[in-house]
Amino acid sequence: MASRSEIIVRFAGEGGQGVVTAAEMLARAATGVGYHALTFATFPSQILGGPTWTQARVSRTPVESPGDAIDILVAFNDVAYHEHRTEVHDGGIILLDPSVTPLSDEHLRCVTVPFDELAKQTGESRAANMVVMGGLSRLINMPVHYFKDFVSQRFAGRDKVVEANHIALDLGLAHLAEEDPISDLGEPEKPDYEQVFIKGNDALSVGALHAGIEFYFGYPISPATPILVYMERNLVGEGKFAYQASSEIEAITGIIGAGFAGKKSMTATSGPGFTLMGEGIGLAWMAEIPCVIVDVQRGGPATGLPTKTEQSDLNAALSPAHGDSSIPVIAAGSVDECFLATVHAFNWAERYQGPVILLSEHSLAERAQNIAKPDLAAIPVESRNVYKGENGYLRYESQEISPFPVPGGAGAYIANGSEHDIYGDTTHLAKYHIQMTERRFGKLKLLEGTYESDNASASVAVIPWGGSKGSAREAFQQLRSAGVDIAWYYTMFLNPLPTALLDELRSKDLVIVPELNYQGQFASVLRSQGVKAEAITQYTGLPFRPTELGERIKARLAGAGQPQAVNA
Amino acid sequence: MASRSEIIVRFAGEGGQGVVTAAEMLARAATGVGYHALTFATFPSQILGGPTWTQARVSRTPVESPGDAIDILVAFNDVAYHEHRTEVHDGGIILLDPSVTPLSDEHLRCVTVPFDELAKQTGESRAANMVVMGGLSRLINMPVHYFKDFVSQRFAGRDKVVEANHIALDLGLAHLAEEDPISDLGEPEKPDYEQVFIKGNDALSVGALHAGIEFYFGYPISPATPILVYMERNLVGEGKFAYQASSEIEAITGIIGAGFAGKKSMTATSGPGFTLMGEGIGLAWMAEIPCVIVDVQRGGPATGLPTKTEQSDLNAALSPAHGDSSIPVIAAGSVDECFLATVHAFNWAERYQGPVILLSEHSLAERAQNIAKPDLAAIPVESRNVYKGENGYLRYESQEISPFPVPGGAGAYIANGSEHDIYGDTTHLAKYHIQMTERRFGKLKLLEGTYESDNASASVAVIPWGGSKGSAREAFQQLRSAGVDIAWYYTMFLNPLPTALLDELRSKDLVIVPELNYQGQFASVLRSQGVKAEAITQYTGLPFRPTELGERIKARLAGAGQPQAVNA
Amino acid sequence: MTGTAKNPEYDFLWCPGCGDFGVRRALEFAMRDWNIEREIPMHDNVVVAGIGCSGNLVHLYEGEQPYGFHGIHGRSLPLALGVKMAREDLNVVVVAGDGDFLSIGMEHIAPQASRNLNICAVIMDNGVYGLTKGQSSPTTVEDTVTSSTPYGKLESSLNPLDLYLTLGVTYIASGYSTKPRDLAGLIKRGMEHDGFSIVHVNSPCTTYNDTYALLKGNKAKGIDPLAWEIPDDHDSTSKSAARGVIEQGGVPLGVIYQDDSRPSLDQRLGAVRERVTGRSAEDLLNTFAV
């Protein structure tokens, strides 16, 4: 039996059948013993029931995307079987309840396990999950005690539940005792660093707490709601405030009030709420108030596709409001970056005294993954330069950034969303509009981000952004292995773009931007800045598959120089 | 005394001194006898009083911008005198009340007229205006009966007012009887076509009425309020609705409801209100509902500069909401175009079944000008293709535009802001998101606008947009007269841009975009579409001066090829 | 896949026991009767839906289909205003949840009340944000623990009926989703009323805020039901009587208030049209002639 470095398992069925938790459990158990794992989930918008599937990719080495075709499909019902069977690659396995009648697929192996029946035997009918896991432990050749240990830990103190689940695991395993495993995943190598297994939204929330968030105000919206829920629970204590707003307009304006009052403040939303926040974001830019606005993107436009992933809010993030403004935008591209980018967002907001937009997306928000535990002591946190002088301070006198007066201390002024003079009073004089406009844009110079590159000497390059990073990175590695001479660039800092990165990109003959939207939004931004950029787009509500993306990049390179349609 | 083809008069003082109406009166009277005239006004945000000035440019030939330095300054008070005297060109005249003590300006002629004192003699103390006009009639050598006739007409039936004003005119004239005129404007040549003297906002409103507007809903905001006021007064009758909304969010959503119900609907706002409309505009795009959104731009961002002009809402117009969308944008560049562009906006909305954004700006909105009376019969009006079949229609089945079902008739469906299937029901299936996204963008192909060009063979070009058209056109003409080989392009249709225009622009070595914003927003858009565009920007709250702009273009041409800073 | 009679691919369904099933049924009854009485086709009706579990009613509507508009969160009222004032002949019904209508959509109630916009809004109040999985809403009871109020809700809950009355809504009824026949009557009367009608329905969320037991009460255990029938002798034309009903607390069932004296917005506009005639674009253009 060939050994392999990774395996992808998909669980598909109805909401309520344990589909949602199955992938997470597999991934969590696997990381517990030293594998690397990453989940992908897509939900129905229906509350109970409705078609749903999740997937776990388990590997001996770190993984960065949900991956390509699946190795094992666990189909909980007929519809799920028919919906997903074509995505199992040749030689793969489909695990079914006997109630499902499979087609004859020559290149697939169908294995039946009576999920519910065996579960009932344990006395805990909700243990169907565990029966599946037991069977899986055989099929992927993973010692069943990994799962047992995980169960013991998870349900510690609830002995009856532990026992039933252990029995279920054994029953599932026993049922497939004679079945050949799909392959041998090999012994995991436990990383020698501390790890956390965490979802993107949680990483983002903890990042905000590390950055020193003091004020959170948000309105529920998928897929950003978990951030609200986390904050409500954990942002407590003297001088701290986490609260549900009555609308996104209230949320954005509220955090601006708090930013004005000296607090590190944040709100999180998704597309529709983000659009409603536009006027407020413009106000924060104009009045020079630090705050962080998180947009966990879903499919758009309008109410759009609330439970699907997309990267189509970049244009809106770059120009959320009328008038001249250029709001800094940072986009997380992985679960680690959900943490890091949030700290950066706060640091930037404090440093340049203005709003910062943090983009995440559905697939990252719901992705659970093992990552190296962030070394908090090593991740610097910045706070604004507070004015400490006497009264009579002219807040907006200088052409550059100036210390920030905090109410309750000296330096009273008027923060103003109308064009203002050095006192903060409303003015219509051209000289002040010129001065203040240049002041606002000038402060952006303080924000210089970093970027990564690989094989930078190649004349063509690929640069993904946000959550397409992982798929693109894997595609890039495949291409490099296949001998393709292409450069890799990546940055979280979309606005302002790192100047050195821009210089490098401008020198390329072609820069390919894989992105999950129709318009090729980031490619268009790069072109406007003098880069010969072309997008590779996908607008299915799902992430790129690395191998497919690699093929598309290769095809694009072959056609380079040919005119490329631009989606306006 | 040298004859000249035009003269620019500026009136400066406090609100309430008749400053606001003076320029309009001069222009109106001048056009009445066959001159061409154009006004410019800038208001204080204060309701009564506050520094304000207006200006009229009167010419024997058509004019397209407020012009350059001024010939005659009428300063109603000390502050106004000091504020504006430097803008009078050598040999110009300053007309003052004796209460103002002028500096000794060698190259300027100061002429005093006791405005208020003479006015009082007429028995109508508010006639100071007319005293000034009488004096002006001497200084610009314009028969005083032009003004008298105008007064007789304007105040027809109110004999006492007419008489007092006539006396005031005579007194002003008599007072300056000995004064040399600045020059001879020469006899006007009355155009042989019908004319109207109209402001941009009124032209826009009448344009909407010609286009067949049936539903107007708007919230007051400068400088768009006059459109609301005009509609409230004039959009009456069976099936018609004009009403004040309680907010911009209510306004945009209301017109979408009306568009869905089969009506031609519109709202008008300015920057802050426009930003609030973003979510609604995204909805109209998604649900495929025709409607027109007017943004009469003022200075931004946030509450910004409500009474100043700027062209800084283009970015916001091009991406007013999250998700993939590309809302059509038409920008008026002159008072005639305020009329025309509005008709086009409705036609486009009806044709492609979606929202259209119409950009105007403060300087156009308040510009009063003589234009050829639009020949309504010659300006085609389009209406949507209404579904006339049976029930059971699948509204969104086709990949392309499909007939529009109107409630009250067969074809019931669900207009939906969530991604939907062919029935209009919410869906999460990738196949529908792909189909509907392509359908929405595909419909843009129906919108092909026109453009103008001049000396198109030159390798460098200038292309202004919106209200900078006039200044840029005059600068262009000056440059051409000076032998500079530069091409001229212009279009009202900013999105989608006419494809042939884009092709032409892409072939140029340099395309210069004069625009009234900091970022060079349109230049950036052009670069993203493959044009070597560079902006010439101004962000003073005032329009370009043609000669100054010409100089800047010349300087840019001299430096062409040198790297150009891009405002991010 | 669940599907509807019209659309086999439609994949949303309410949770078992969700109150919204009953509200849908009631609306179907009311609209059917409305159409029959007037001999009008179903396509003269428009259902404007909010975003929430409740708003999905527009897709789950059974039988012959009215027009529908499923827009954006919180904006059902201004959408309905657009439809109604564009086409005064249509029967326009709003269906929305408590979060949609009373939180993010709050700003839109007062203006429609002042205008007496002639539509009927059916509000499905479950005291929770259902679709986003259980956060608190304006009508969530004080101190309740929800996912967004882990330490208890710190706000007093809003009394929507009291608010409607104060704002001048001219038809106010309160209903319960388990009584679709009664509810249909309240809705139909709201559609018939010339002015702004709100039928506020208690429509429990079995998944996040199951209040059936509370509403029904339990005689055996001596727990009084929250829901109670408004007595027949209640004078629904009296504002103070209406206030009295509301102040008794609980969930009154029936018509609380009806004011037929105030003209609706379309009627008032009609009066203006009799006084004022519009002019053609050509005429208006001529007013600017040089």
Added chain:
Amino acid sequence: MTGTAKNPEYDFLWCPGCGDFGVRRALEFAMRDWNIEREIPMHDNVVVAGIGCSGNLVHLYEGEQPYGFHGIHGRSLPLALGVKMAREDLNVVVVAGDGDFLSIGMEHIAPQASRNLNICAVIMDNGVYGLTKGQSSPTTVEDTVTSSTPYGKLESSLNPLDLYLTLGVTYIASGYSTKPRDLAGLIKRGMEHDGFSIVHVNSPCTTYNDTYALLKGNKAKGIDPLAWEIPDDHDSTSKSAARGVIEQGGVPLGVIYQDDSRPSLDQRLGAVRERVTGRSAEDLLNTFAV
């Protein structure tokens, strides 16, 4: 150029006779006394202003300057919430107009009332949109002709006092701009009240809606004044007495309602903090440890 003592270049001034002059004076009195009593510096006060003639008060404030925030139209309440809940020690006062507060800003009143946010809002009601030159506002009287209602306003006007009472605002006072001393007292009491306070002021617009004569009445001509003093024996702790005052119509002057029993949001949060302790980012991160 007008200028202020602080800023010689500032170029906005209210029209002669504008009621807002008196409101400014009243606020200055109230804040001065507030500071003196507490021996606190002026910079412990924050004035959050709406957009309108009224909001410009924040720039025209004379003498020592409080902090100010002049934001965007309609959003003074959520801005104030941000300031207050960020810094519970500050005295936060909102100044806004009827259009700002009751039209575009309408959605923000109910949530603050439910939360009992501890701020004091001073509303300058002139029954018109002043700054945009005379359009109708929610409090404009029905049938009034304004630039945006050329054929008369077709809506009934909103009664803000009644609305505040219904929403549960815990301190409601009504004042008149010509009585800055009295008004100062109402404002100061509002600042002292632990909870959401609204001082609703009739502040006439001499340019677009001059109601001085109506408010004052004319004894000689037998015209009763609109404004009337609330009698000393009014029980402002009683909701029904408060409703009675409001239902008498006109413009009552004085404190209409005060409820000191409901804790304010900051007090309630304080109680949660006593029960629940937050954890450090490091601790929270460890809950995800593999």
